[in-house]
Amino acid sequence: MSTTSSTSLGTPPVPIRQMMARNPRTTRAAFDRGFAVVCVFAAAFSVFALAVLLARIIWSGVNYLSWTFITGMAGSEAATSGIGYATVGTVCICIVCALTAIPIGIGTAVLLEEYRPRNEKARRVHDFVQLNITNLAGVPSVVYGLLGLTVFVYMFNLFGSVSNPGFEFGATHYDRFLTLGGKTVLAPVADHNSPDLKPSEVPQFYTDTEQPVAVEVASSEDLQPKLDEIDSRSADLTITLEAATKSGTLTTVDQIRKAVDDAWKAAGHANAIPVESADKIVASVKLAMDSTGRKARKALEAVSEEFARVEVREVFPNTILSNSVPQEEVKRAPWYLRIPFGRSVLTGGLTLMLVVLPIIIISTQEALRSVSRSLRQASLAMGATQWQTISKVTLPAAIPGIMTGIILAMSRAIGEAAPVLMVASGVFVPYLPQNLMDGFTAMPLQIYTWVGKPQEEFRQIAAAGIILLLGILLCFNGLAIYIRQRTQRMA
């Protein structure tokens, strides 16, 4: 029926149109329905991809999630490795990133949206800044990493190196000496480039906790008689013990311990012998009793060495040999700063700041743009200044949008690996950052290293790390979606 009606209308003799016209309802409707089916499949692909991704990660990683993994440090063994230190590193660099990127980002957005200049020249500059931000948003993050490498890590090689920085703040340099008693004492040094101090030149030594400590400096010739005495005494003890064990007068552990204690007292020490040393000596004597030949002789040598060592500690607790060579030690305050920044937490945070800044600017601009014009005009009409209008009216009204943008930007910062890889201090960092200038590693970096390893176990702990990372990101994204939907409902 429809065929006849459309041919009678005299449609142009284009083949497709003829075909469609001959069968307009069924063919065109079929196309429509078919396309809808194709659409559903296409849309299902993204859901499918996400589902497979999550399933695979959870399936291979969930067994490795444990408290030791979450808090631990990366190591050479998959079973004992953890992602805790990398998590702390990520938190540190993200805090630095947030503290720098949020004020600058909101400031730029306010400038671009609220302070539109009226004259032609200024407007051109304004448009240039806007275009520049569009462009910065498209720059690959790895390029920002290279920028961070030149500008923050090396600072164009203008200010010396990390080991010999051009500027330092909050660091105290020491020469560290070891006393005969096994304690370390520190001597402050004015300049870290000065040559090593001689112990006799040091006016005052300090302990690790900065307490002044009296230290005696002696040459090895001065000490020799006393050391000889100690040596002979420990040799005597060994001979006595050996004889006693052979003759069978010493058999039990308690008896041996008593003999050692007696020898210690006989040497004229007021304190008792340290327990761990006594234990060591007793164990060695026991070993000598139970074995023969070289092994027994070695065990007895160990007895004499340990006794001499503990006596030297007791007699010369605060004595330094006059020819001892110090090691350099730097104590860094929590507010330690230096230029250049080196591969540090501050560098990582600032590099991430460069990456997320365009995201924050663009989303804040959108949030400000959505604030109704009449609100601003009402405020200005009440006599408020431009800044009063912005700080009291526009920004509060735009806060949900700004917050969403910031949260999304921070979740980008958490997951970003390439720029951090460029400026991070290697992947194995066996310490937690104590100040802004300490090295760090981050979660995505740790995961990258683990995935890159050929062993299957490392891929599995990488999956466990990914579960943790995705968990954090899902929380962030969920928060952003929640804030947006709530404001949409309110609007």
Place this chain on the structure above:
Amino acid sequence: MSVAPTDPVPNARRRIGKPKSTKLRDLLEGGVMTSLVLCGLFSILTTVGIVGTLFTDTVEFFSVKQVVAHAEDMPGKFESSGNASSFVVGQQEDGTKFRFLTHTSAEAAAIHSDEMLRPVIIIEDPEVRLIPRDPASKAPTIVLPVESYTIDRLTLKGTPPADVSSYRIELFHSPARVADFLTGGEWNPKLGSTPHFGIWPLISGTLMVTLIAMLVAGPLGLITAIWLAEYAPKRVRDVLKPVLEILAGVPTVVLGFFALTVITPQLRFEQFPMSLLSGILGVNPFNIGTYNVLSAGIAVGILTLPIITSLTEDALRAVPRALREGSFGLGATRFETSIKVTTPAALSGIIAAFLLAIARCVGETMIVALAAGQQPIDLAGAGASALDPRGGMQPMTGYLVAVIGGDISNFGIEYFSLYAVAAVLFVITFALTIVGHIIRVKFQQQYE
């Protein structure tokens, strides 16, 4: 009119605030303005920083020189005549002689196999450097540029010092040249062998990944966006949009893991009886390497899918309702409306979305670093057959990560090569962003 006229201004002032505070307020206003302008300047400064760093270090890349031979393995003597001098290569103990050559490695290879002229030095822009043998001596290092050279003689500009025997001689040249960099088909920065710095193997890696990613994400993203904008019921949209957002928020290193451990094994169809297929075809078409561009490209496609979808959907939604209703009113189906009316109307936005997605693919780093392989292809040697998506190809970003991961110092040719590659990357993404911006601004149809 008995009442004296009062000044209206003090009254108004009293209402707004004390007049004393206006000065303070102006000061605050000015301070805020200044700090905001500083914020704006910061973004300009970032761009200047990127361009400046990439440019200066790329220049450094093309001017840094590398030692190609020491006097120890290159016996010879200096001959002086007037202002000029020359370095003549002598024979080595086994009778072989050094040869200075220029130009192509193919030429070098021909002479290589010719006779017993084993040691061949390919020199471009050479210089001879004389370094005092005694490091404690105050004698300076002397650099003598080479004016011309034949196969066994370097004619130098300037004369070496009289006691030339107390110097160590190094012949060095810049391995990177601008022309080779822009046209060369071999990328081999390793020390030891003759380094080649031709960018095309890295660019073709990047283009290959981008092509595969766009083949995956382009149609899927476009269709999904049309569906979301024209067909999908609100309930489905409320589910699909967050899914896409979560997919967009997945860190790229996670997608790299996905490419390596899921996509690559699946592409091999290991469950399928491959021997049957190879029996029929003679070859196994799914002979896919552990590191391959195909799976990396698919993963990058999954990454860009949400970007294309959301930007295209925004563009489609910006098309006014009246256009659609007009089309429906003329009897068109939804399919015809979306293909013939809304999509053409939103074309500028869609093209801009695609360009942005391509820029994102080009700059994508962690997925390709993990899954696309660590070896740049050899376009010069293997030709077009190297462009096999089943094998590994190192893209530009992959090279950056591979070099930085290998603990390099902050000087030397490898370090500077990072900046040259990053400069190419930056130029490509910059061009894509700007073109996308122009298309969006200039060709956007206004329906008011």
